[in-house]
Amino acid sequence: MADTMQFDLVSPERKLASMAAESVSIPGSEGEMVAMPGHAPVVTTLRPGYVSVVVGGETTDYLVTGGFAEISAEGISVLAEEALPKGEVTKEVLEEFHRLAEEDAKDASEHHSAAAARRVADCHELLIRHGT
Amino acid sequence: MANLKDLKTRIESVKSTRKITQAMQMVAAAKLRRAQESAEDARPYAAQMNAVLGNLAQGAAESESAPLLLRGTGKDDVHLLIVATSERGLCGGFNSNIAKLARVHANELVAAGKTVKIVTVGKKGRDQLKREFGDMMIDHVDMSGVKRLGYAHAADIGRDVIKRFDAAEFDVATIFYSRFESVVSQIPTALQLIPAKFEATEESSVVYEFEPDENEILDDLLPRAVSTQIFTALLENGASEQGARMSAMDNATRNAGEMIDKLTIEFNRSRQAAITNELIEIISGAEAL
Numbered sequence: 001m002a003d004t005m006q007f008d009l010v011s012p013e014r015k016l017a018s019m020a021a022e023s024v025s026i027p028g029s030e031g032e033m034v035a036m037p038g039h040a041p042v043v044t045t046l047r048p049g050y051v052s053v054v055v056g057g058e059t060t061d062y063l064v065t066g067g068f069a070e071i072s073a074e075g076i077s078v079l080a081e082e083a084l085p086k087g088e089v090t091k092e093v094l095e096e097f098h099r100l101a102e103e104d105a106k107d108a109s110e111h112h113s114a115a116a117a118r119r120v121a122d123c124h125e126l127l128i129r130h131g132t
Numbered sequence: 133m134a135n136l137k138d139l140k141t142r143i144e145s146v147k148s149t150r151k152i153t154q155a156m157q158m159v160a161a162a163k164l165r166r167a168q169e170s171a172e173d174a175r176p177y178a179a180q181m182n183a184v185l186g187n188l189a190q191g192a193a194e195s196e197s198a199p200l201l202l203r204g205t206g207k208d209d210v211h212l213l214i215v216a217t218s219e220r221g222l223c224g225g226f227n228s229n230i231a232k233l234a235r236v237h238a239n240e241l242v243a244a245g246k247t248v249k250i251v252t253v254g255k256k257g258r259d260q261l262k263r264e265f266g267d268m269m270i271d272h273v274d275m276s277g278v279k280r281l282g283y284a285h286a287a288d289i290g291r292d293v294i295k296r297f298d299a300a301e302f303d304v305a306t307i308f309y310s311r312f313e314s315v316v317s318q319i320p321t322a323l324q325l326i327p328a329k330f331e332a333t334e335e336s337s338v339v340y341e342f343e344p345d346e347n348e349i350l351d352d353l354l355p356r357a358v359s360t361q362i363f364t365a366l367l368e369n370g371a372s373e374q375g376a377r378m379s380a381m382d383n384a385t386r387n388a389g390e391m392i393d394k395l396t397i398e399f400n401r402s403r404q405a406a407i408t409n410e411l412i413e414i415i416s417g418a419e420a421l
Contacts, residue, residue, distance in 0.1 A: 010180065012283035012363055014173040030343050043184055045352045068353060070184055070340075070342055081356070091417040115352070132408075 005037040006075030009054055009062060011083050016062070017053070024076050025052045025070050041072045048097065048122040050086065051078055061086035063126075065097055066119065092132055098123040139399040141393060150388035156222065157381035164315070165376035170281065171312065171367040178364050185357055187340065189328070199347065201294075201354040204327030205303045210247045212302035213238060214293070214325070215364055216309040217257030218373040219276045226310060226318060226373055231260040233320040234308045236260055238265060249302055253289065253366070270301075278282030281370055283363050290359030295324055307366040310372035310382070316379050318372035323365060325358050 007021040025034040026047025035042075046069055051062045084093070084130035101123045105116035189202055215234045217227045234250075234257070241248050250265055253256040253273040262269070273289055275281075293305060305326040334344040342349050 008176070008180075010177045012174055012286075013361055014179045015176050028343060030279055040341060041339065042341045042343060043188070043349060045349055060150070066347070067356075068184070070180065079180055079184075081287075 003037060005035070005039075005073075008075065008077040009053075009080065009083055010077065013082050016080075017060075019053070019055055021053045022057075023056050024075075024078075026076075027051070027064070028069070034090060035071045035076045038073050039068075039071050040053075040090055041078075041103045043070050044047045044068060046078070046080070048101075048126055050121065051083075063089045063093075065123075077100065089130065091127070091130060094123065098127055136177030136399065136402055139395060139402065140381060143395045143399065146388050146391050146395065150385055150392065153381045153384040157378055157385060160223075160231060160374045160378040160381060163332065164371060167278035167367070167371040167374050168312070171364075171371050173282075174367055178360050179416075181353070181357055181360050185328070185350075185353060186321070188342075188346060188353070199350050199354055201297065201326055202328050202350060203360070205300070207303045208246070208329055210302040210304075211241050212293070212305040212326075213248060213250045214289075214305065214307040214362070215250060215252045215257045215261065216307060216369050217252070217260075218369070219256065220373075222255060222375035222380065223373050227254075227256040227260065229320045230308050230310055231257050233322060234261065236298060237262065237306070237308070238268070247318060256421065277392075279414040280398060281366055286366055287359045290355065290362050293325070293358060293362075294355050302326075306363050309369045310376075312368050312371040312375060315375045318376055323360055323361065328357060332389070352397050 002018040004022055005024075007017065007019055007024050008015065009017040022054060023034055023036045027042075027046050028044040028045075030044070030091045032049075033044070036076050046064055046067050048065050049063075051064055052076040053060045053062070062083050062085055064078065065082045067078065067083075069076060098120070099114070101120045103114065105120050150172065213234055214231065219231050221227070238248050243395060248265070248268050250261065250269045251271045251273065252269065254275050255272075258269070258272050271292070275285070278285060297305070304324065306322050306324050308322050309322065311321045313319055403414070
């Protein structure tokens with residue numbers, strides 16, 4: 001088994017990162033999960049949170065606001081609606097996400113209201129965690 | 133005989149027109165490069181999205197519980213046509229080609245007894261279709277303030293389309309745009325957005341596990357896929373527009389050059405004729421003495 005896997009982080013506008021990683025932790029909608037080389041193939045949706053990539057023992061974090069991830073034995077691709085490196089995350093950015101999520105929740109149809117409410121809560125949590 | 137002064141002014145005016153078209157061509161070339169880069173950058177996401185959805189959709193399309201976005205409403209009475217064009221003119225047949233395709237399509241649907249609703253993106257398309265289909269237009273998206281097309285713009289359109297779909301305002305949605313082939317060739321294309329069609333990708337042997345279950349993922353992904361397709365279409369359109377403008381302006385510059393040559397010859401001939409005339413007058417005057 002290989003000890004690294006291909007990690008790709010892409011947003012609709014550009015490719016943000018592409019590297020060989022040892023492990024990647026992603027905020028799956030059903031809970032945090034860590035993918036390592038040889039992982040069983042999974043497709044999961046993401047909730048707002050941080051994607052952490054471990055390369056050579058060093059961890060790099062990216063904020064994602066949602067999207068989905070495709071994990072296979074050879075690699076993992078994260079398709080994020082929006083993503084930015086942790087260093088660029090500021091309180092303002094998070095507040096903006098929170099505001100957008102709230103707006104969506106307000107005019108979400110009945111069918112989607114639960115998901116929208118969860119997104120608001122997730123954004124709120126990120127905001128609190130960032131403050132501390 | 134054409135007046136010498138008139139000819140001179142005409143030559144001057146064609147010359148300044150040529151300067152303008154030349155400048156526009158160069159600007160379009162620079163913008164084209166940027167538009168192509170954005171289209172290139174957006175490709176991995178769209179490709180991945182399609183691959184995953186193609187995988188998912190294969191299994192889900194037949195099932196009764198599949199989301200409506202994929203399965204369709206079961207009817208095809210009301211069609212929504214999204215016509216994406218540019219905000220600016222002077223780009224050859226770019227806008228007319230898209231409008232023409234949309235017009236043919238709309239007429240066919242109307243002839244088949246379907247209801248047609250039109251959403252236009254970019255004002256050139258709206259201007260061209262307004263006369264014929266004015267009463268079918270339900271919305272217009274103004275892109276004139278947009279400097280650099282972002283995913284957010286496409287997502288806004290996508291959300292709006294989905295909202296209308298959820299409200300059962302239409303059954304089938306198709307987007308019209310121009311696919312960028314090369315600087316000299318842009319192909320007007322119609323792409324069906326809803327119900328979503330995904331090309332079956334190469335038979336992948338990998339069986340994915342889905343978390344949460346397939347239908348929930350589809351629910352989450354399909355709206356994104358619609359936005360992504362709109363985004364791709366708009367990017368292609370952006371590149372096509374600049375490409376079309378570039379070749380149109382190249383032609384215009386060349387035509388202006390030819391016209392200047394023609395006018396200059398005419399000018400020289402007239403001048404020569406005037407001189408000859410004067411000489412004849414002088415000589416015949418001298419002989420008469």
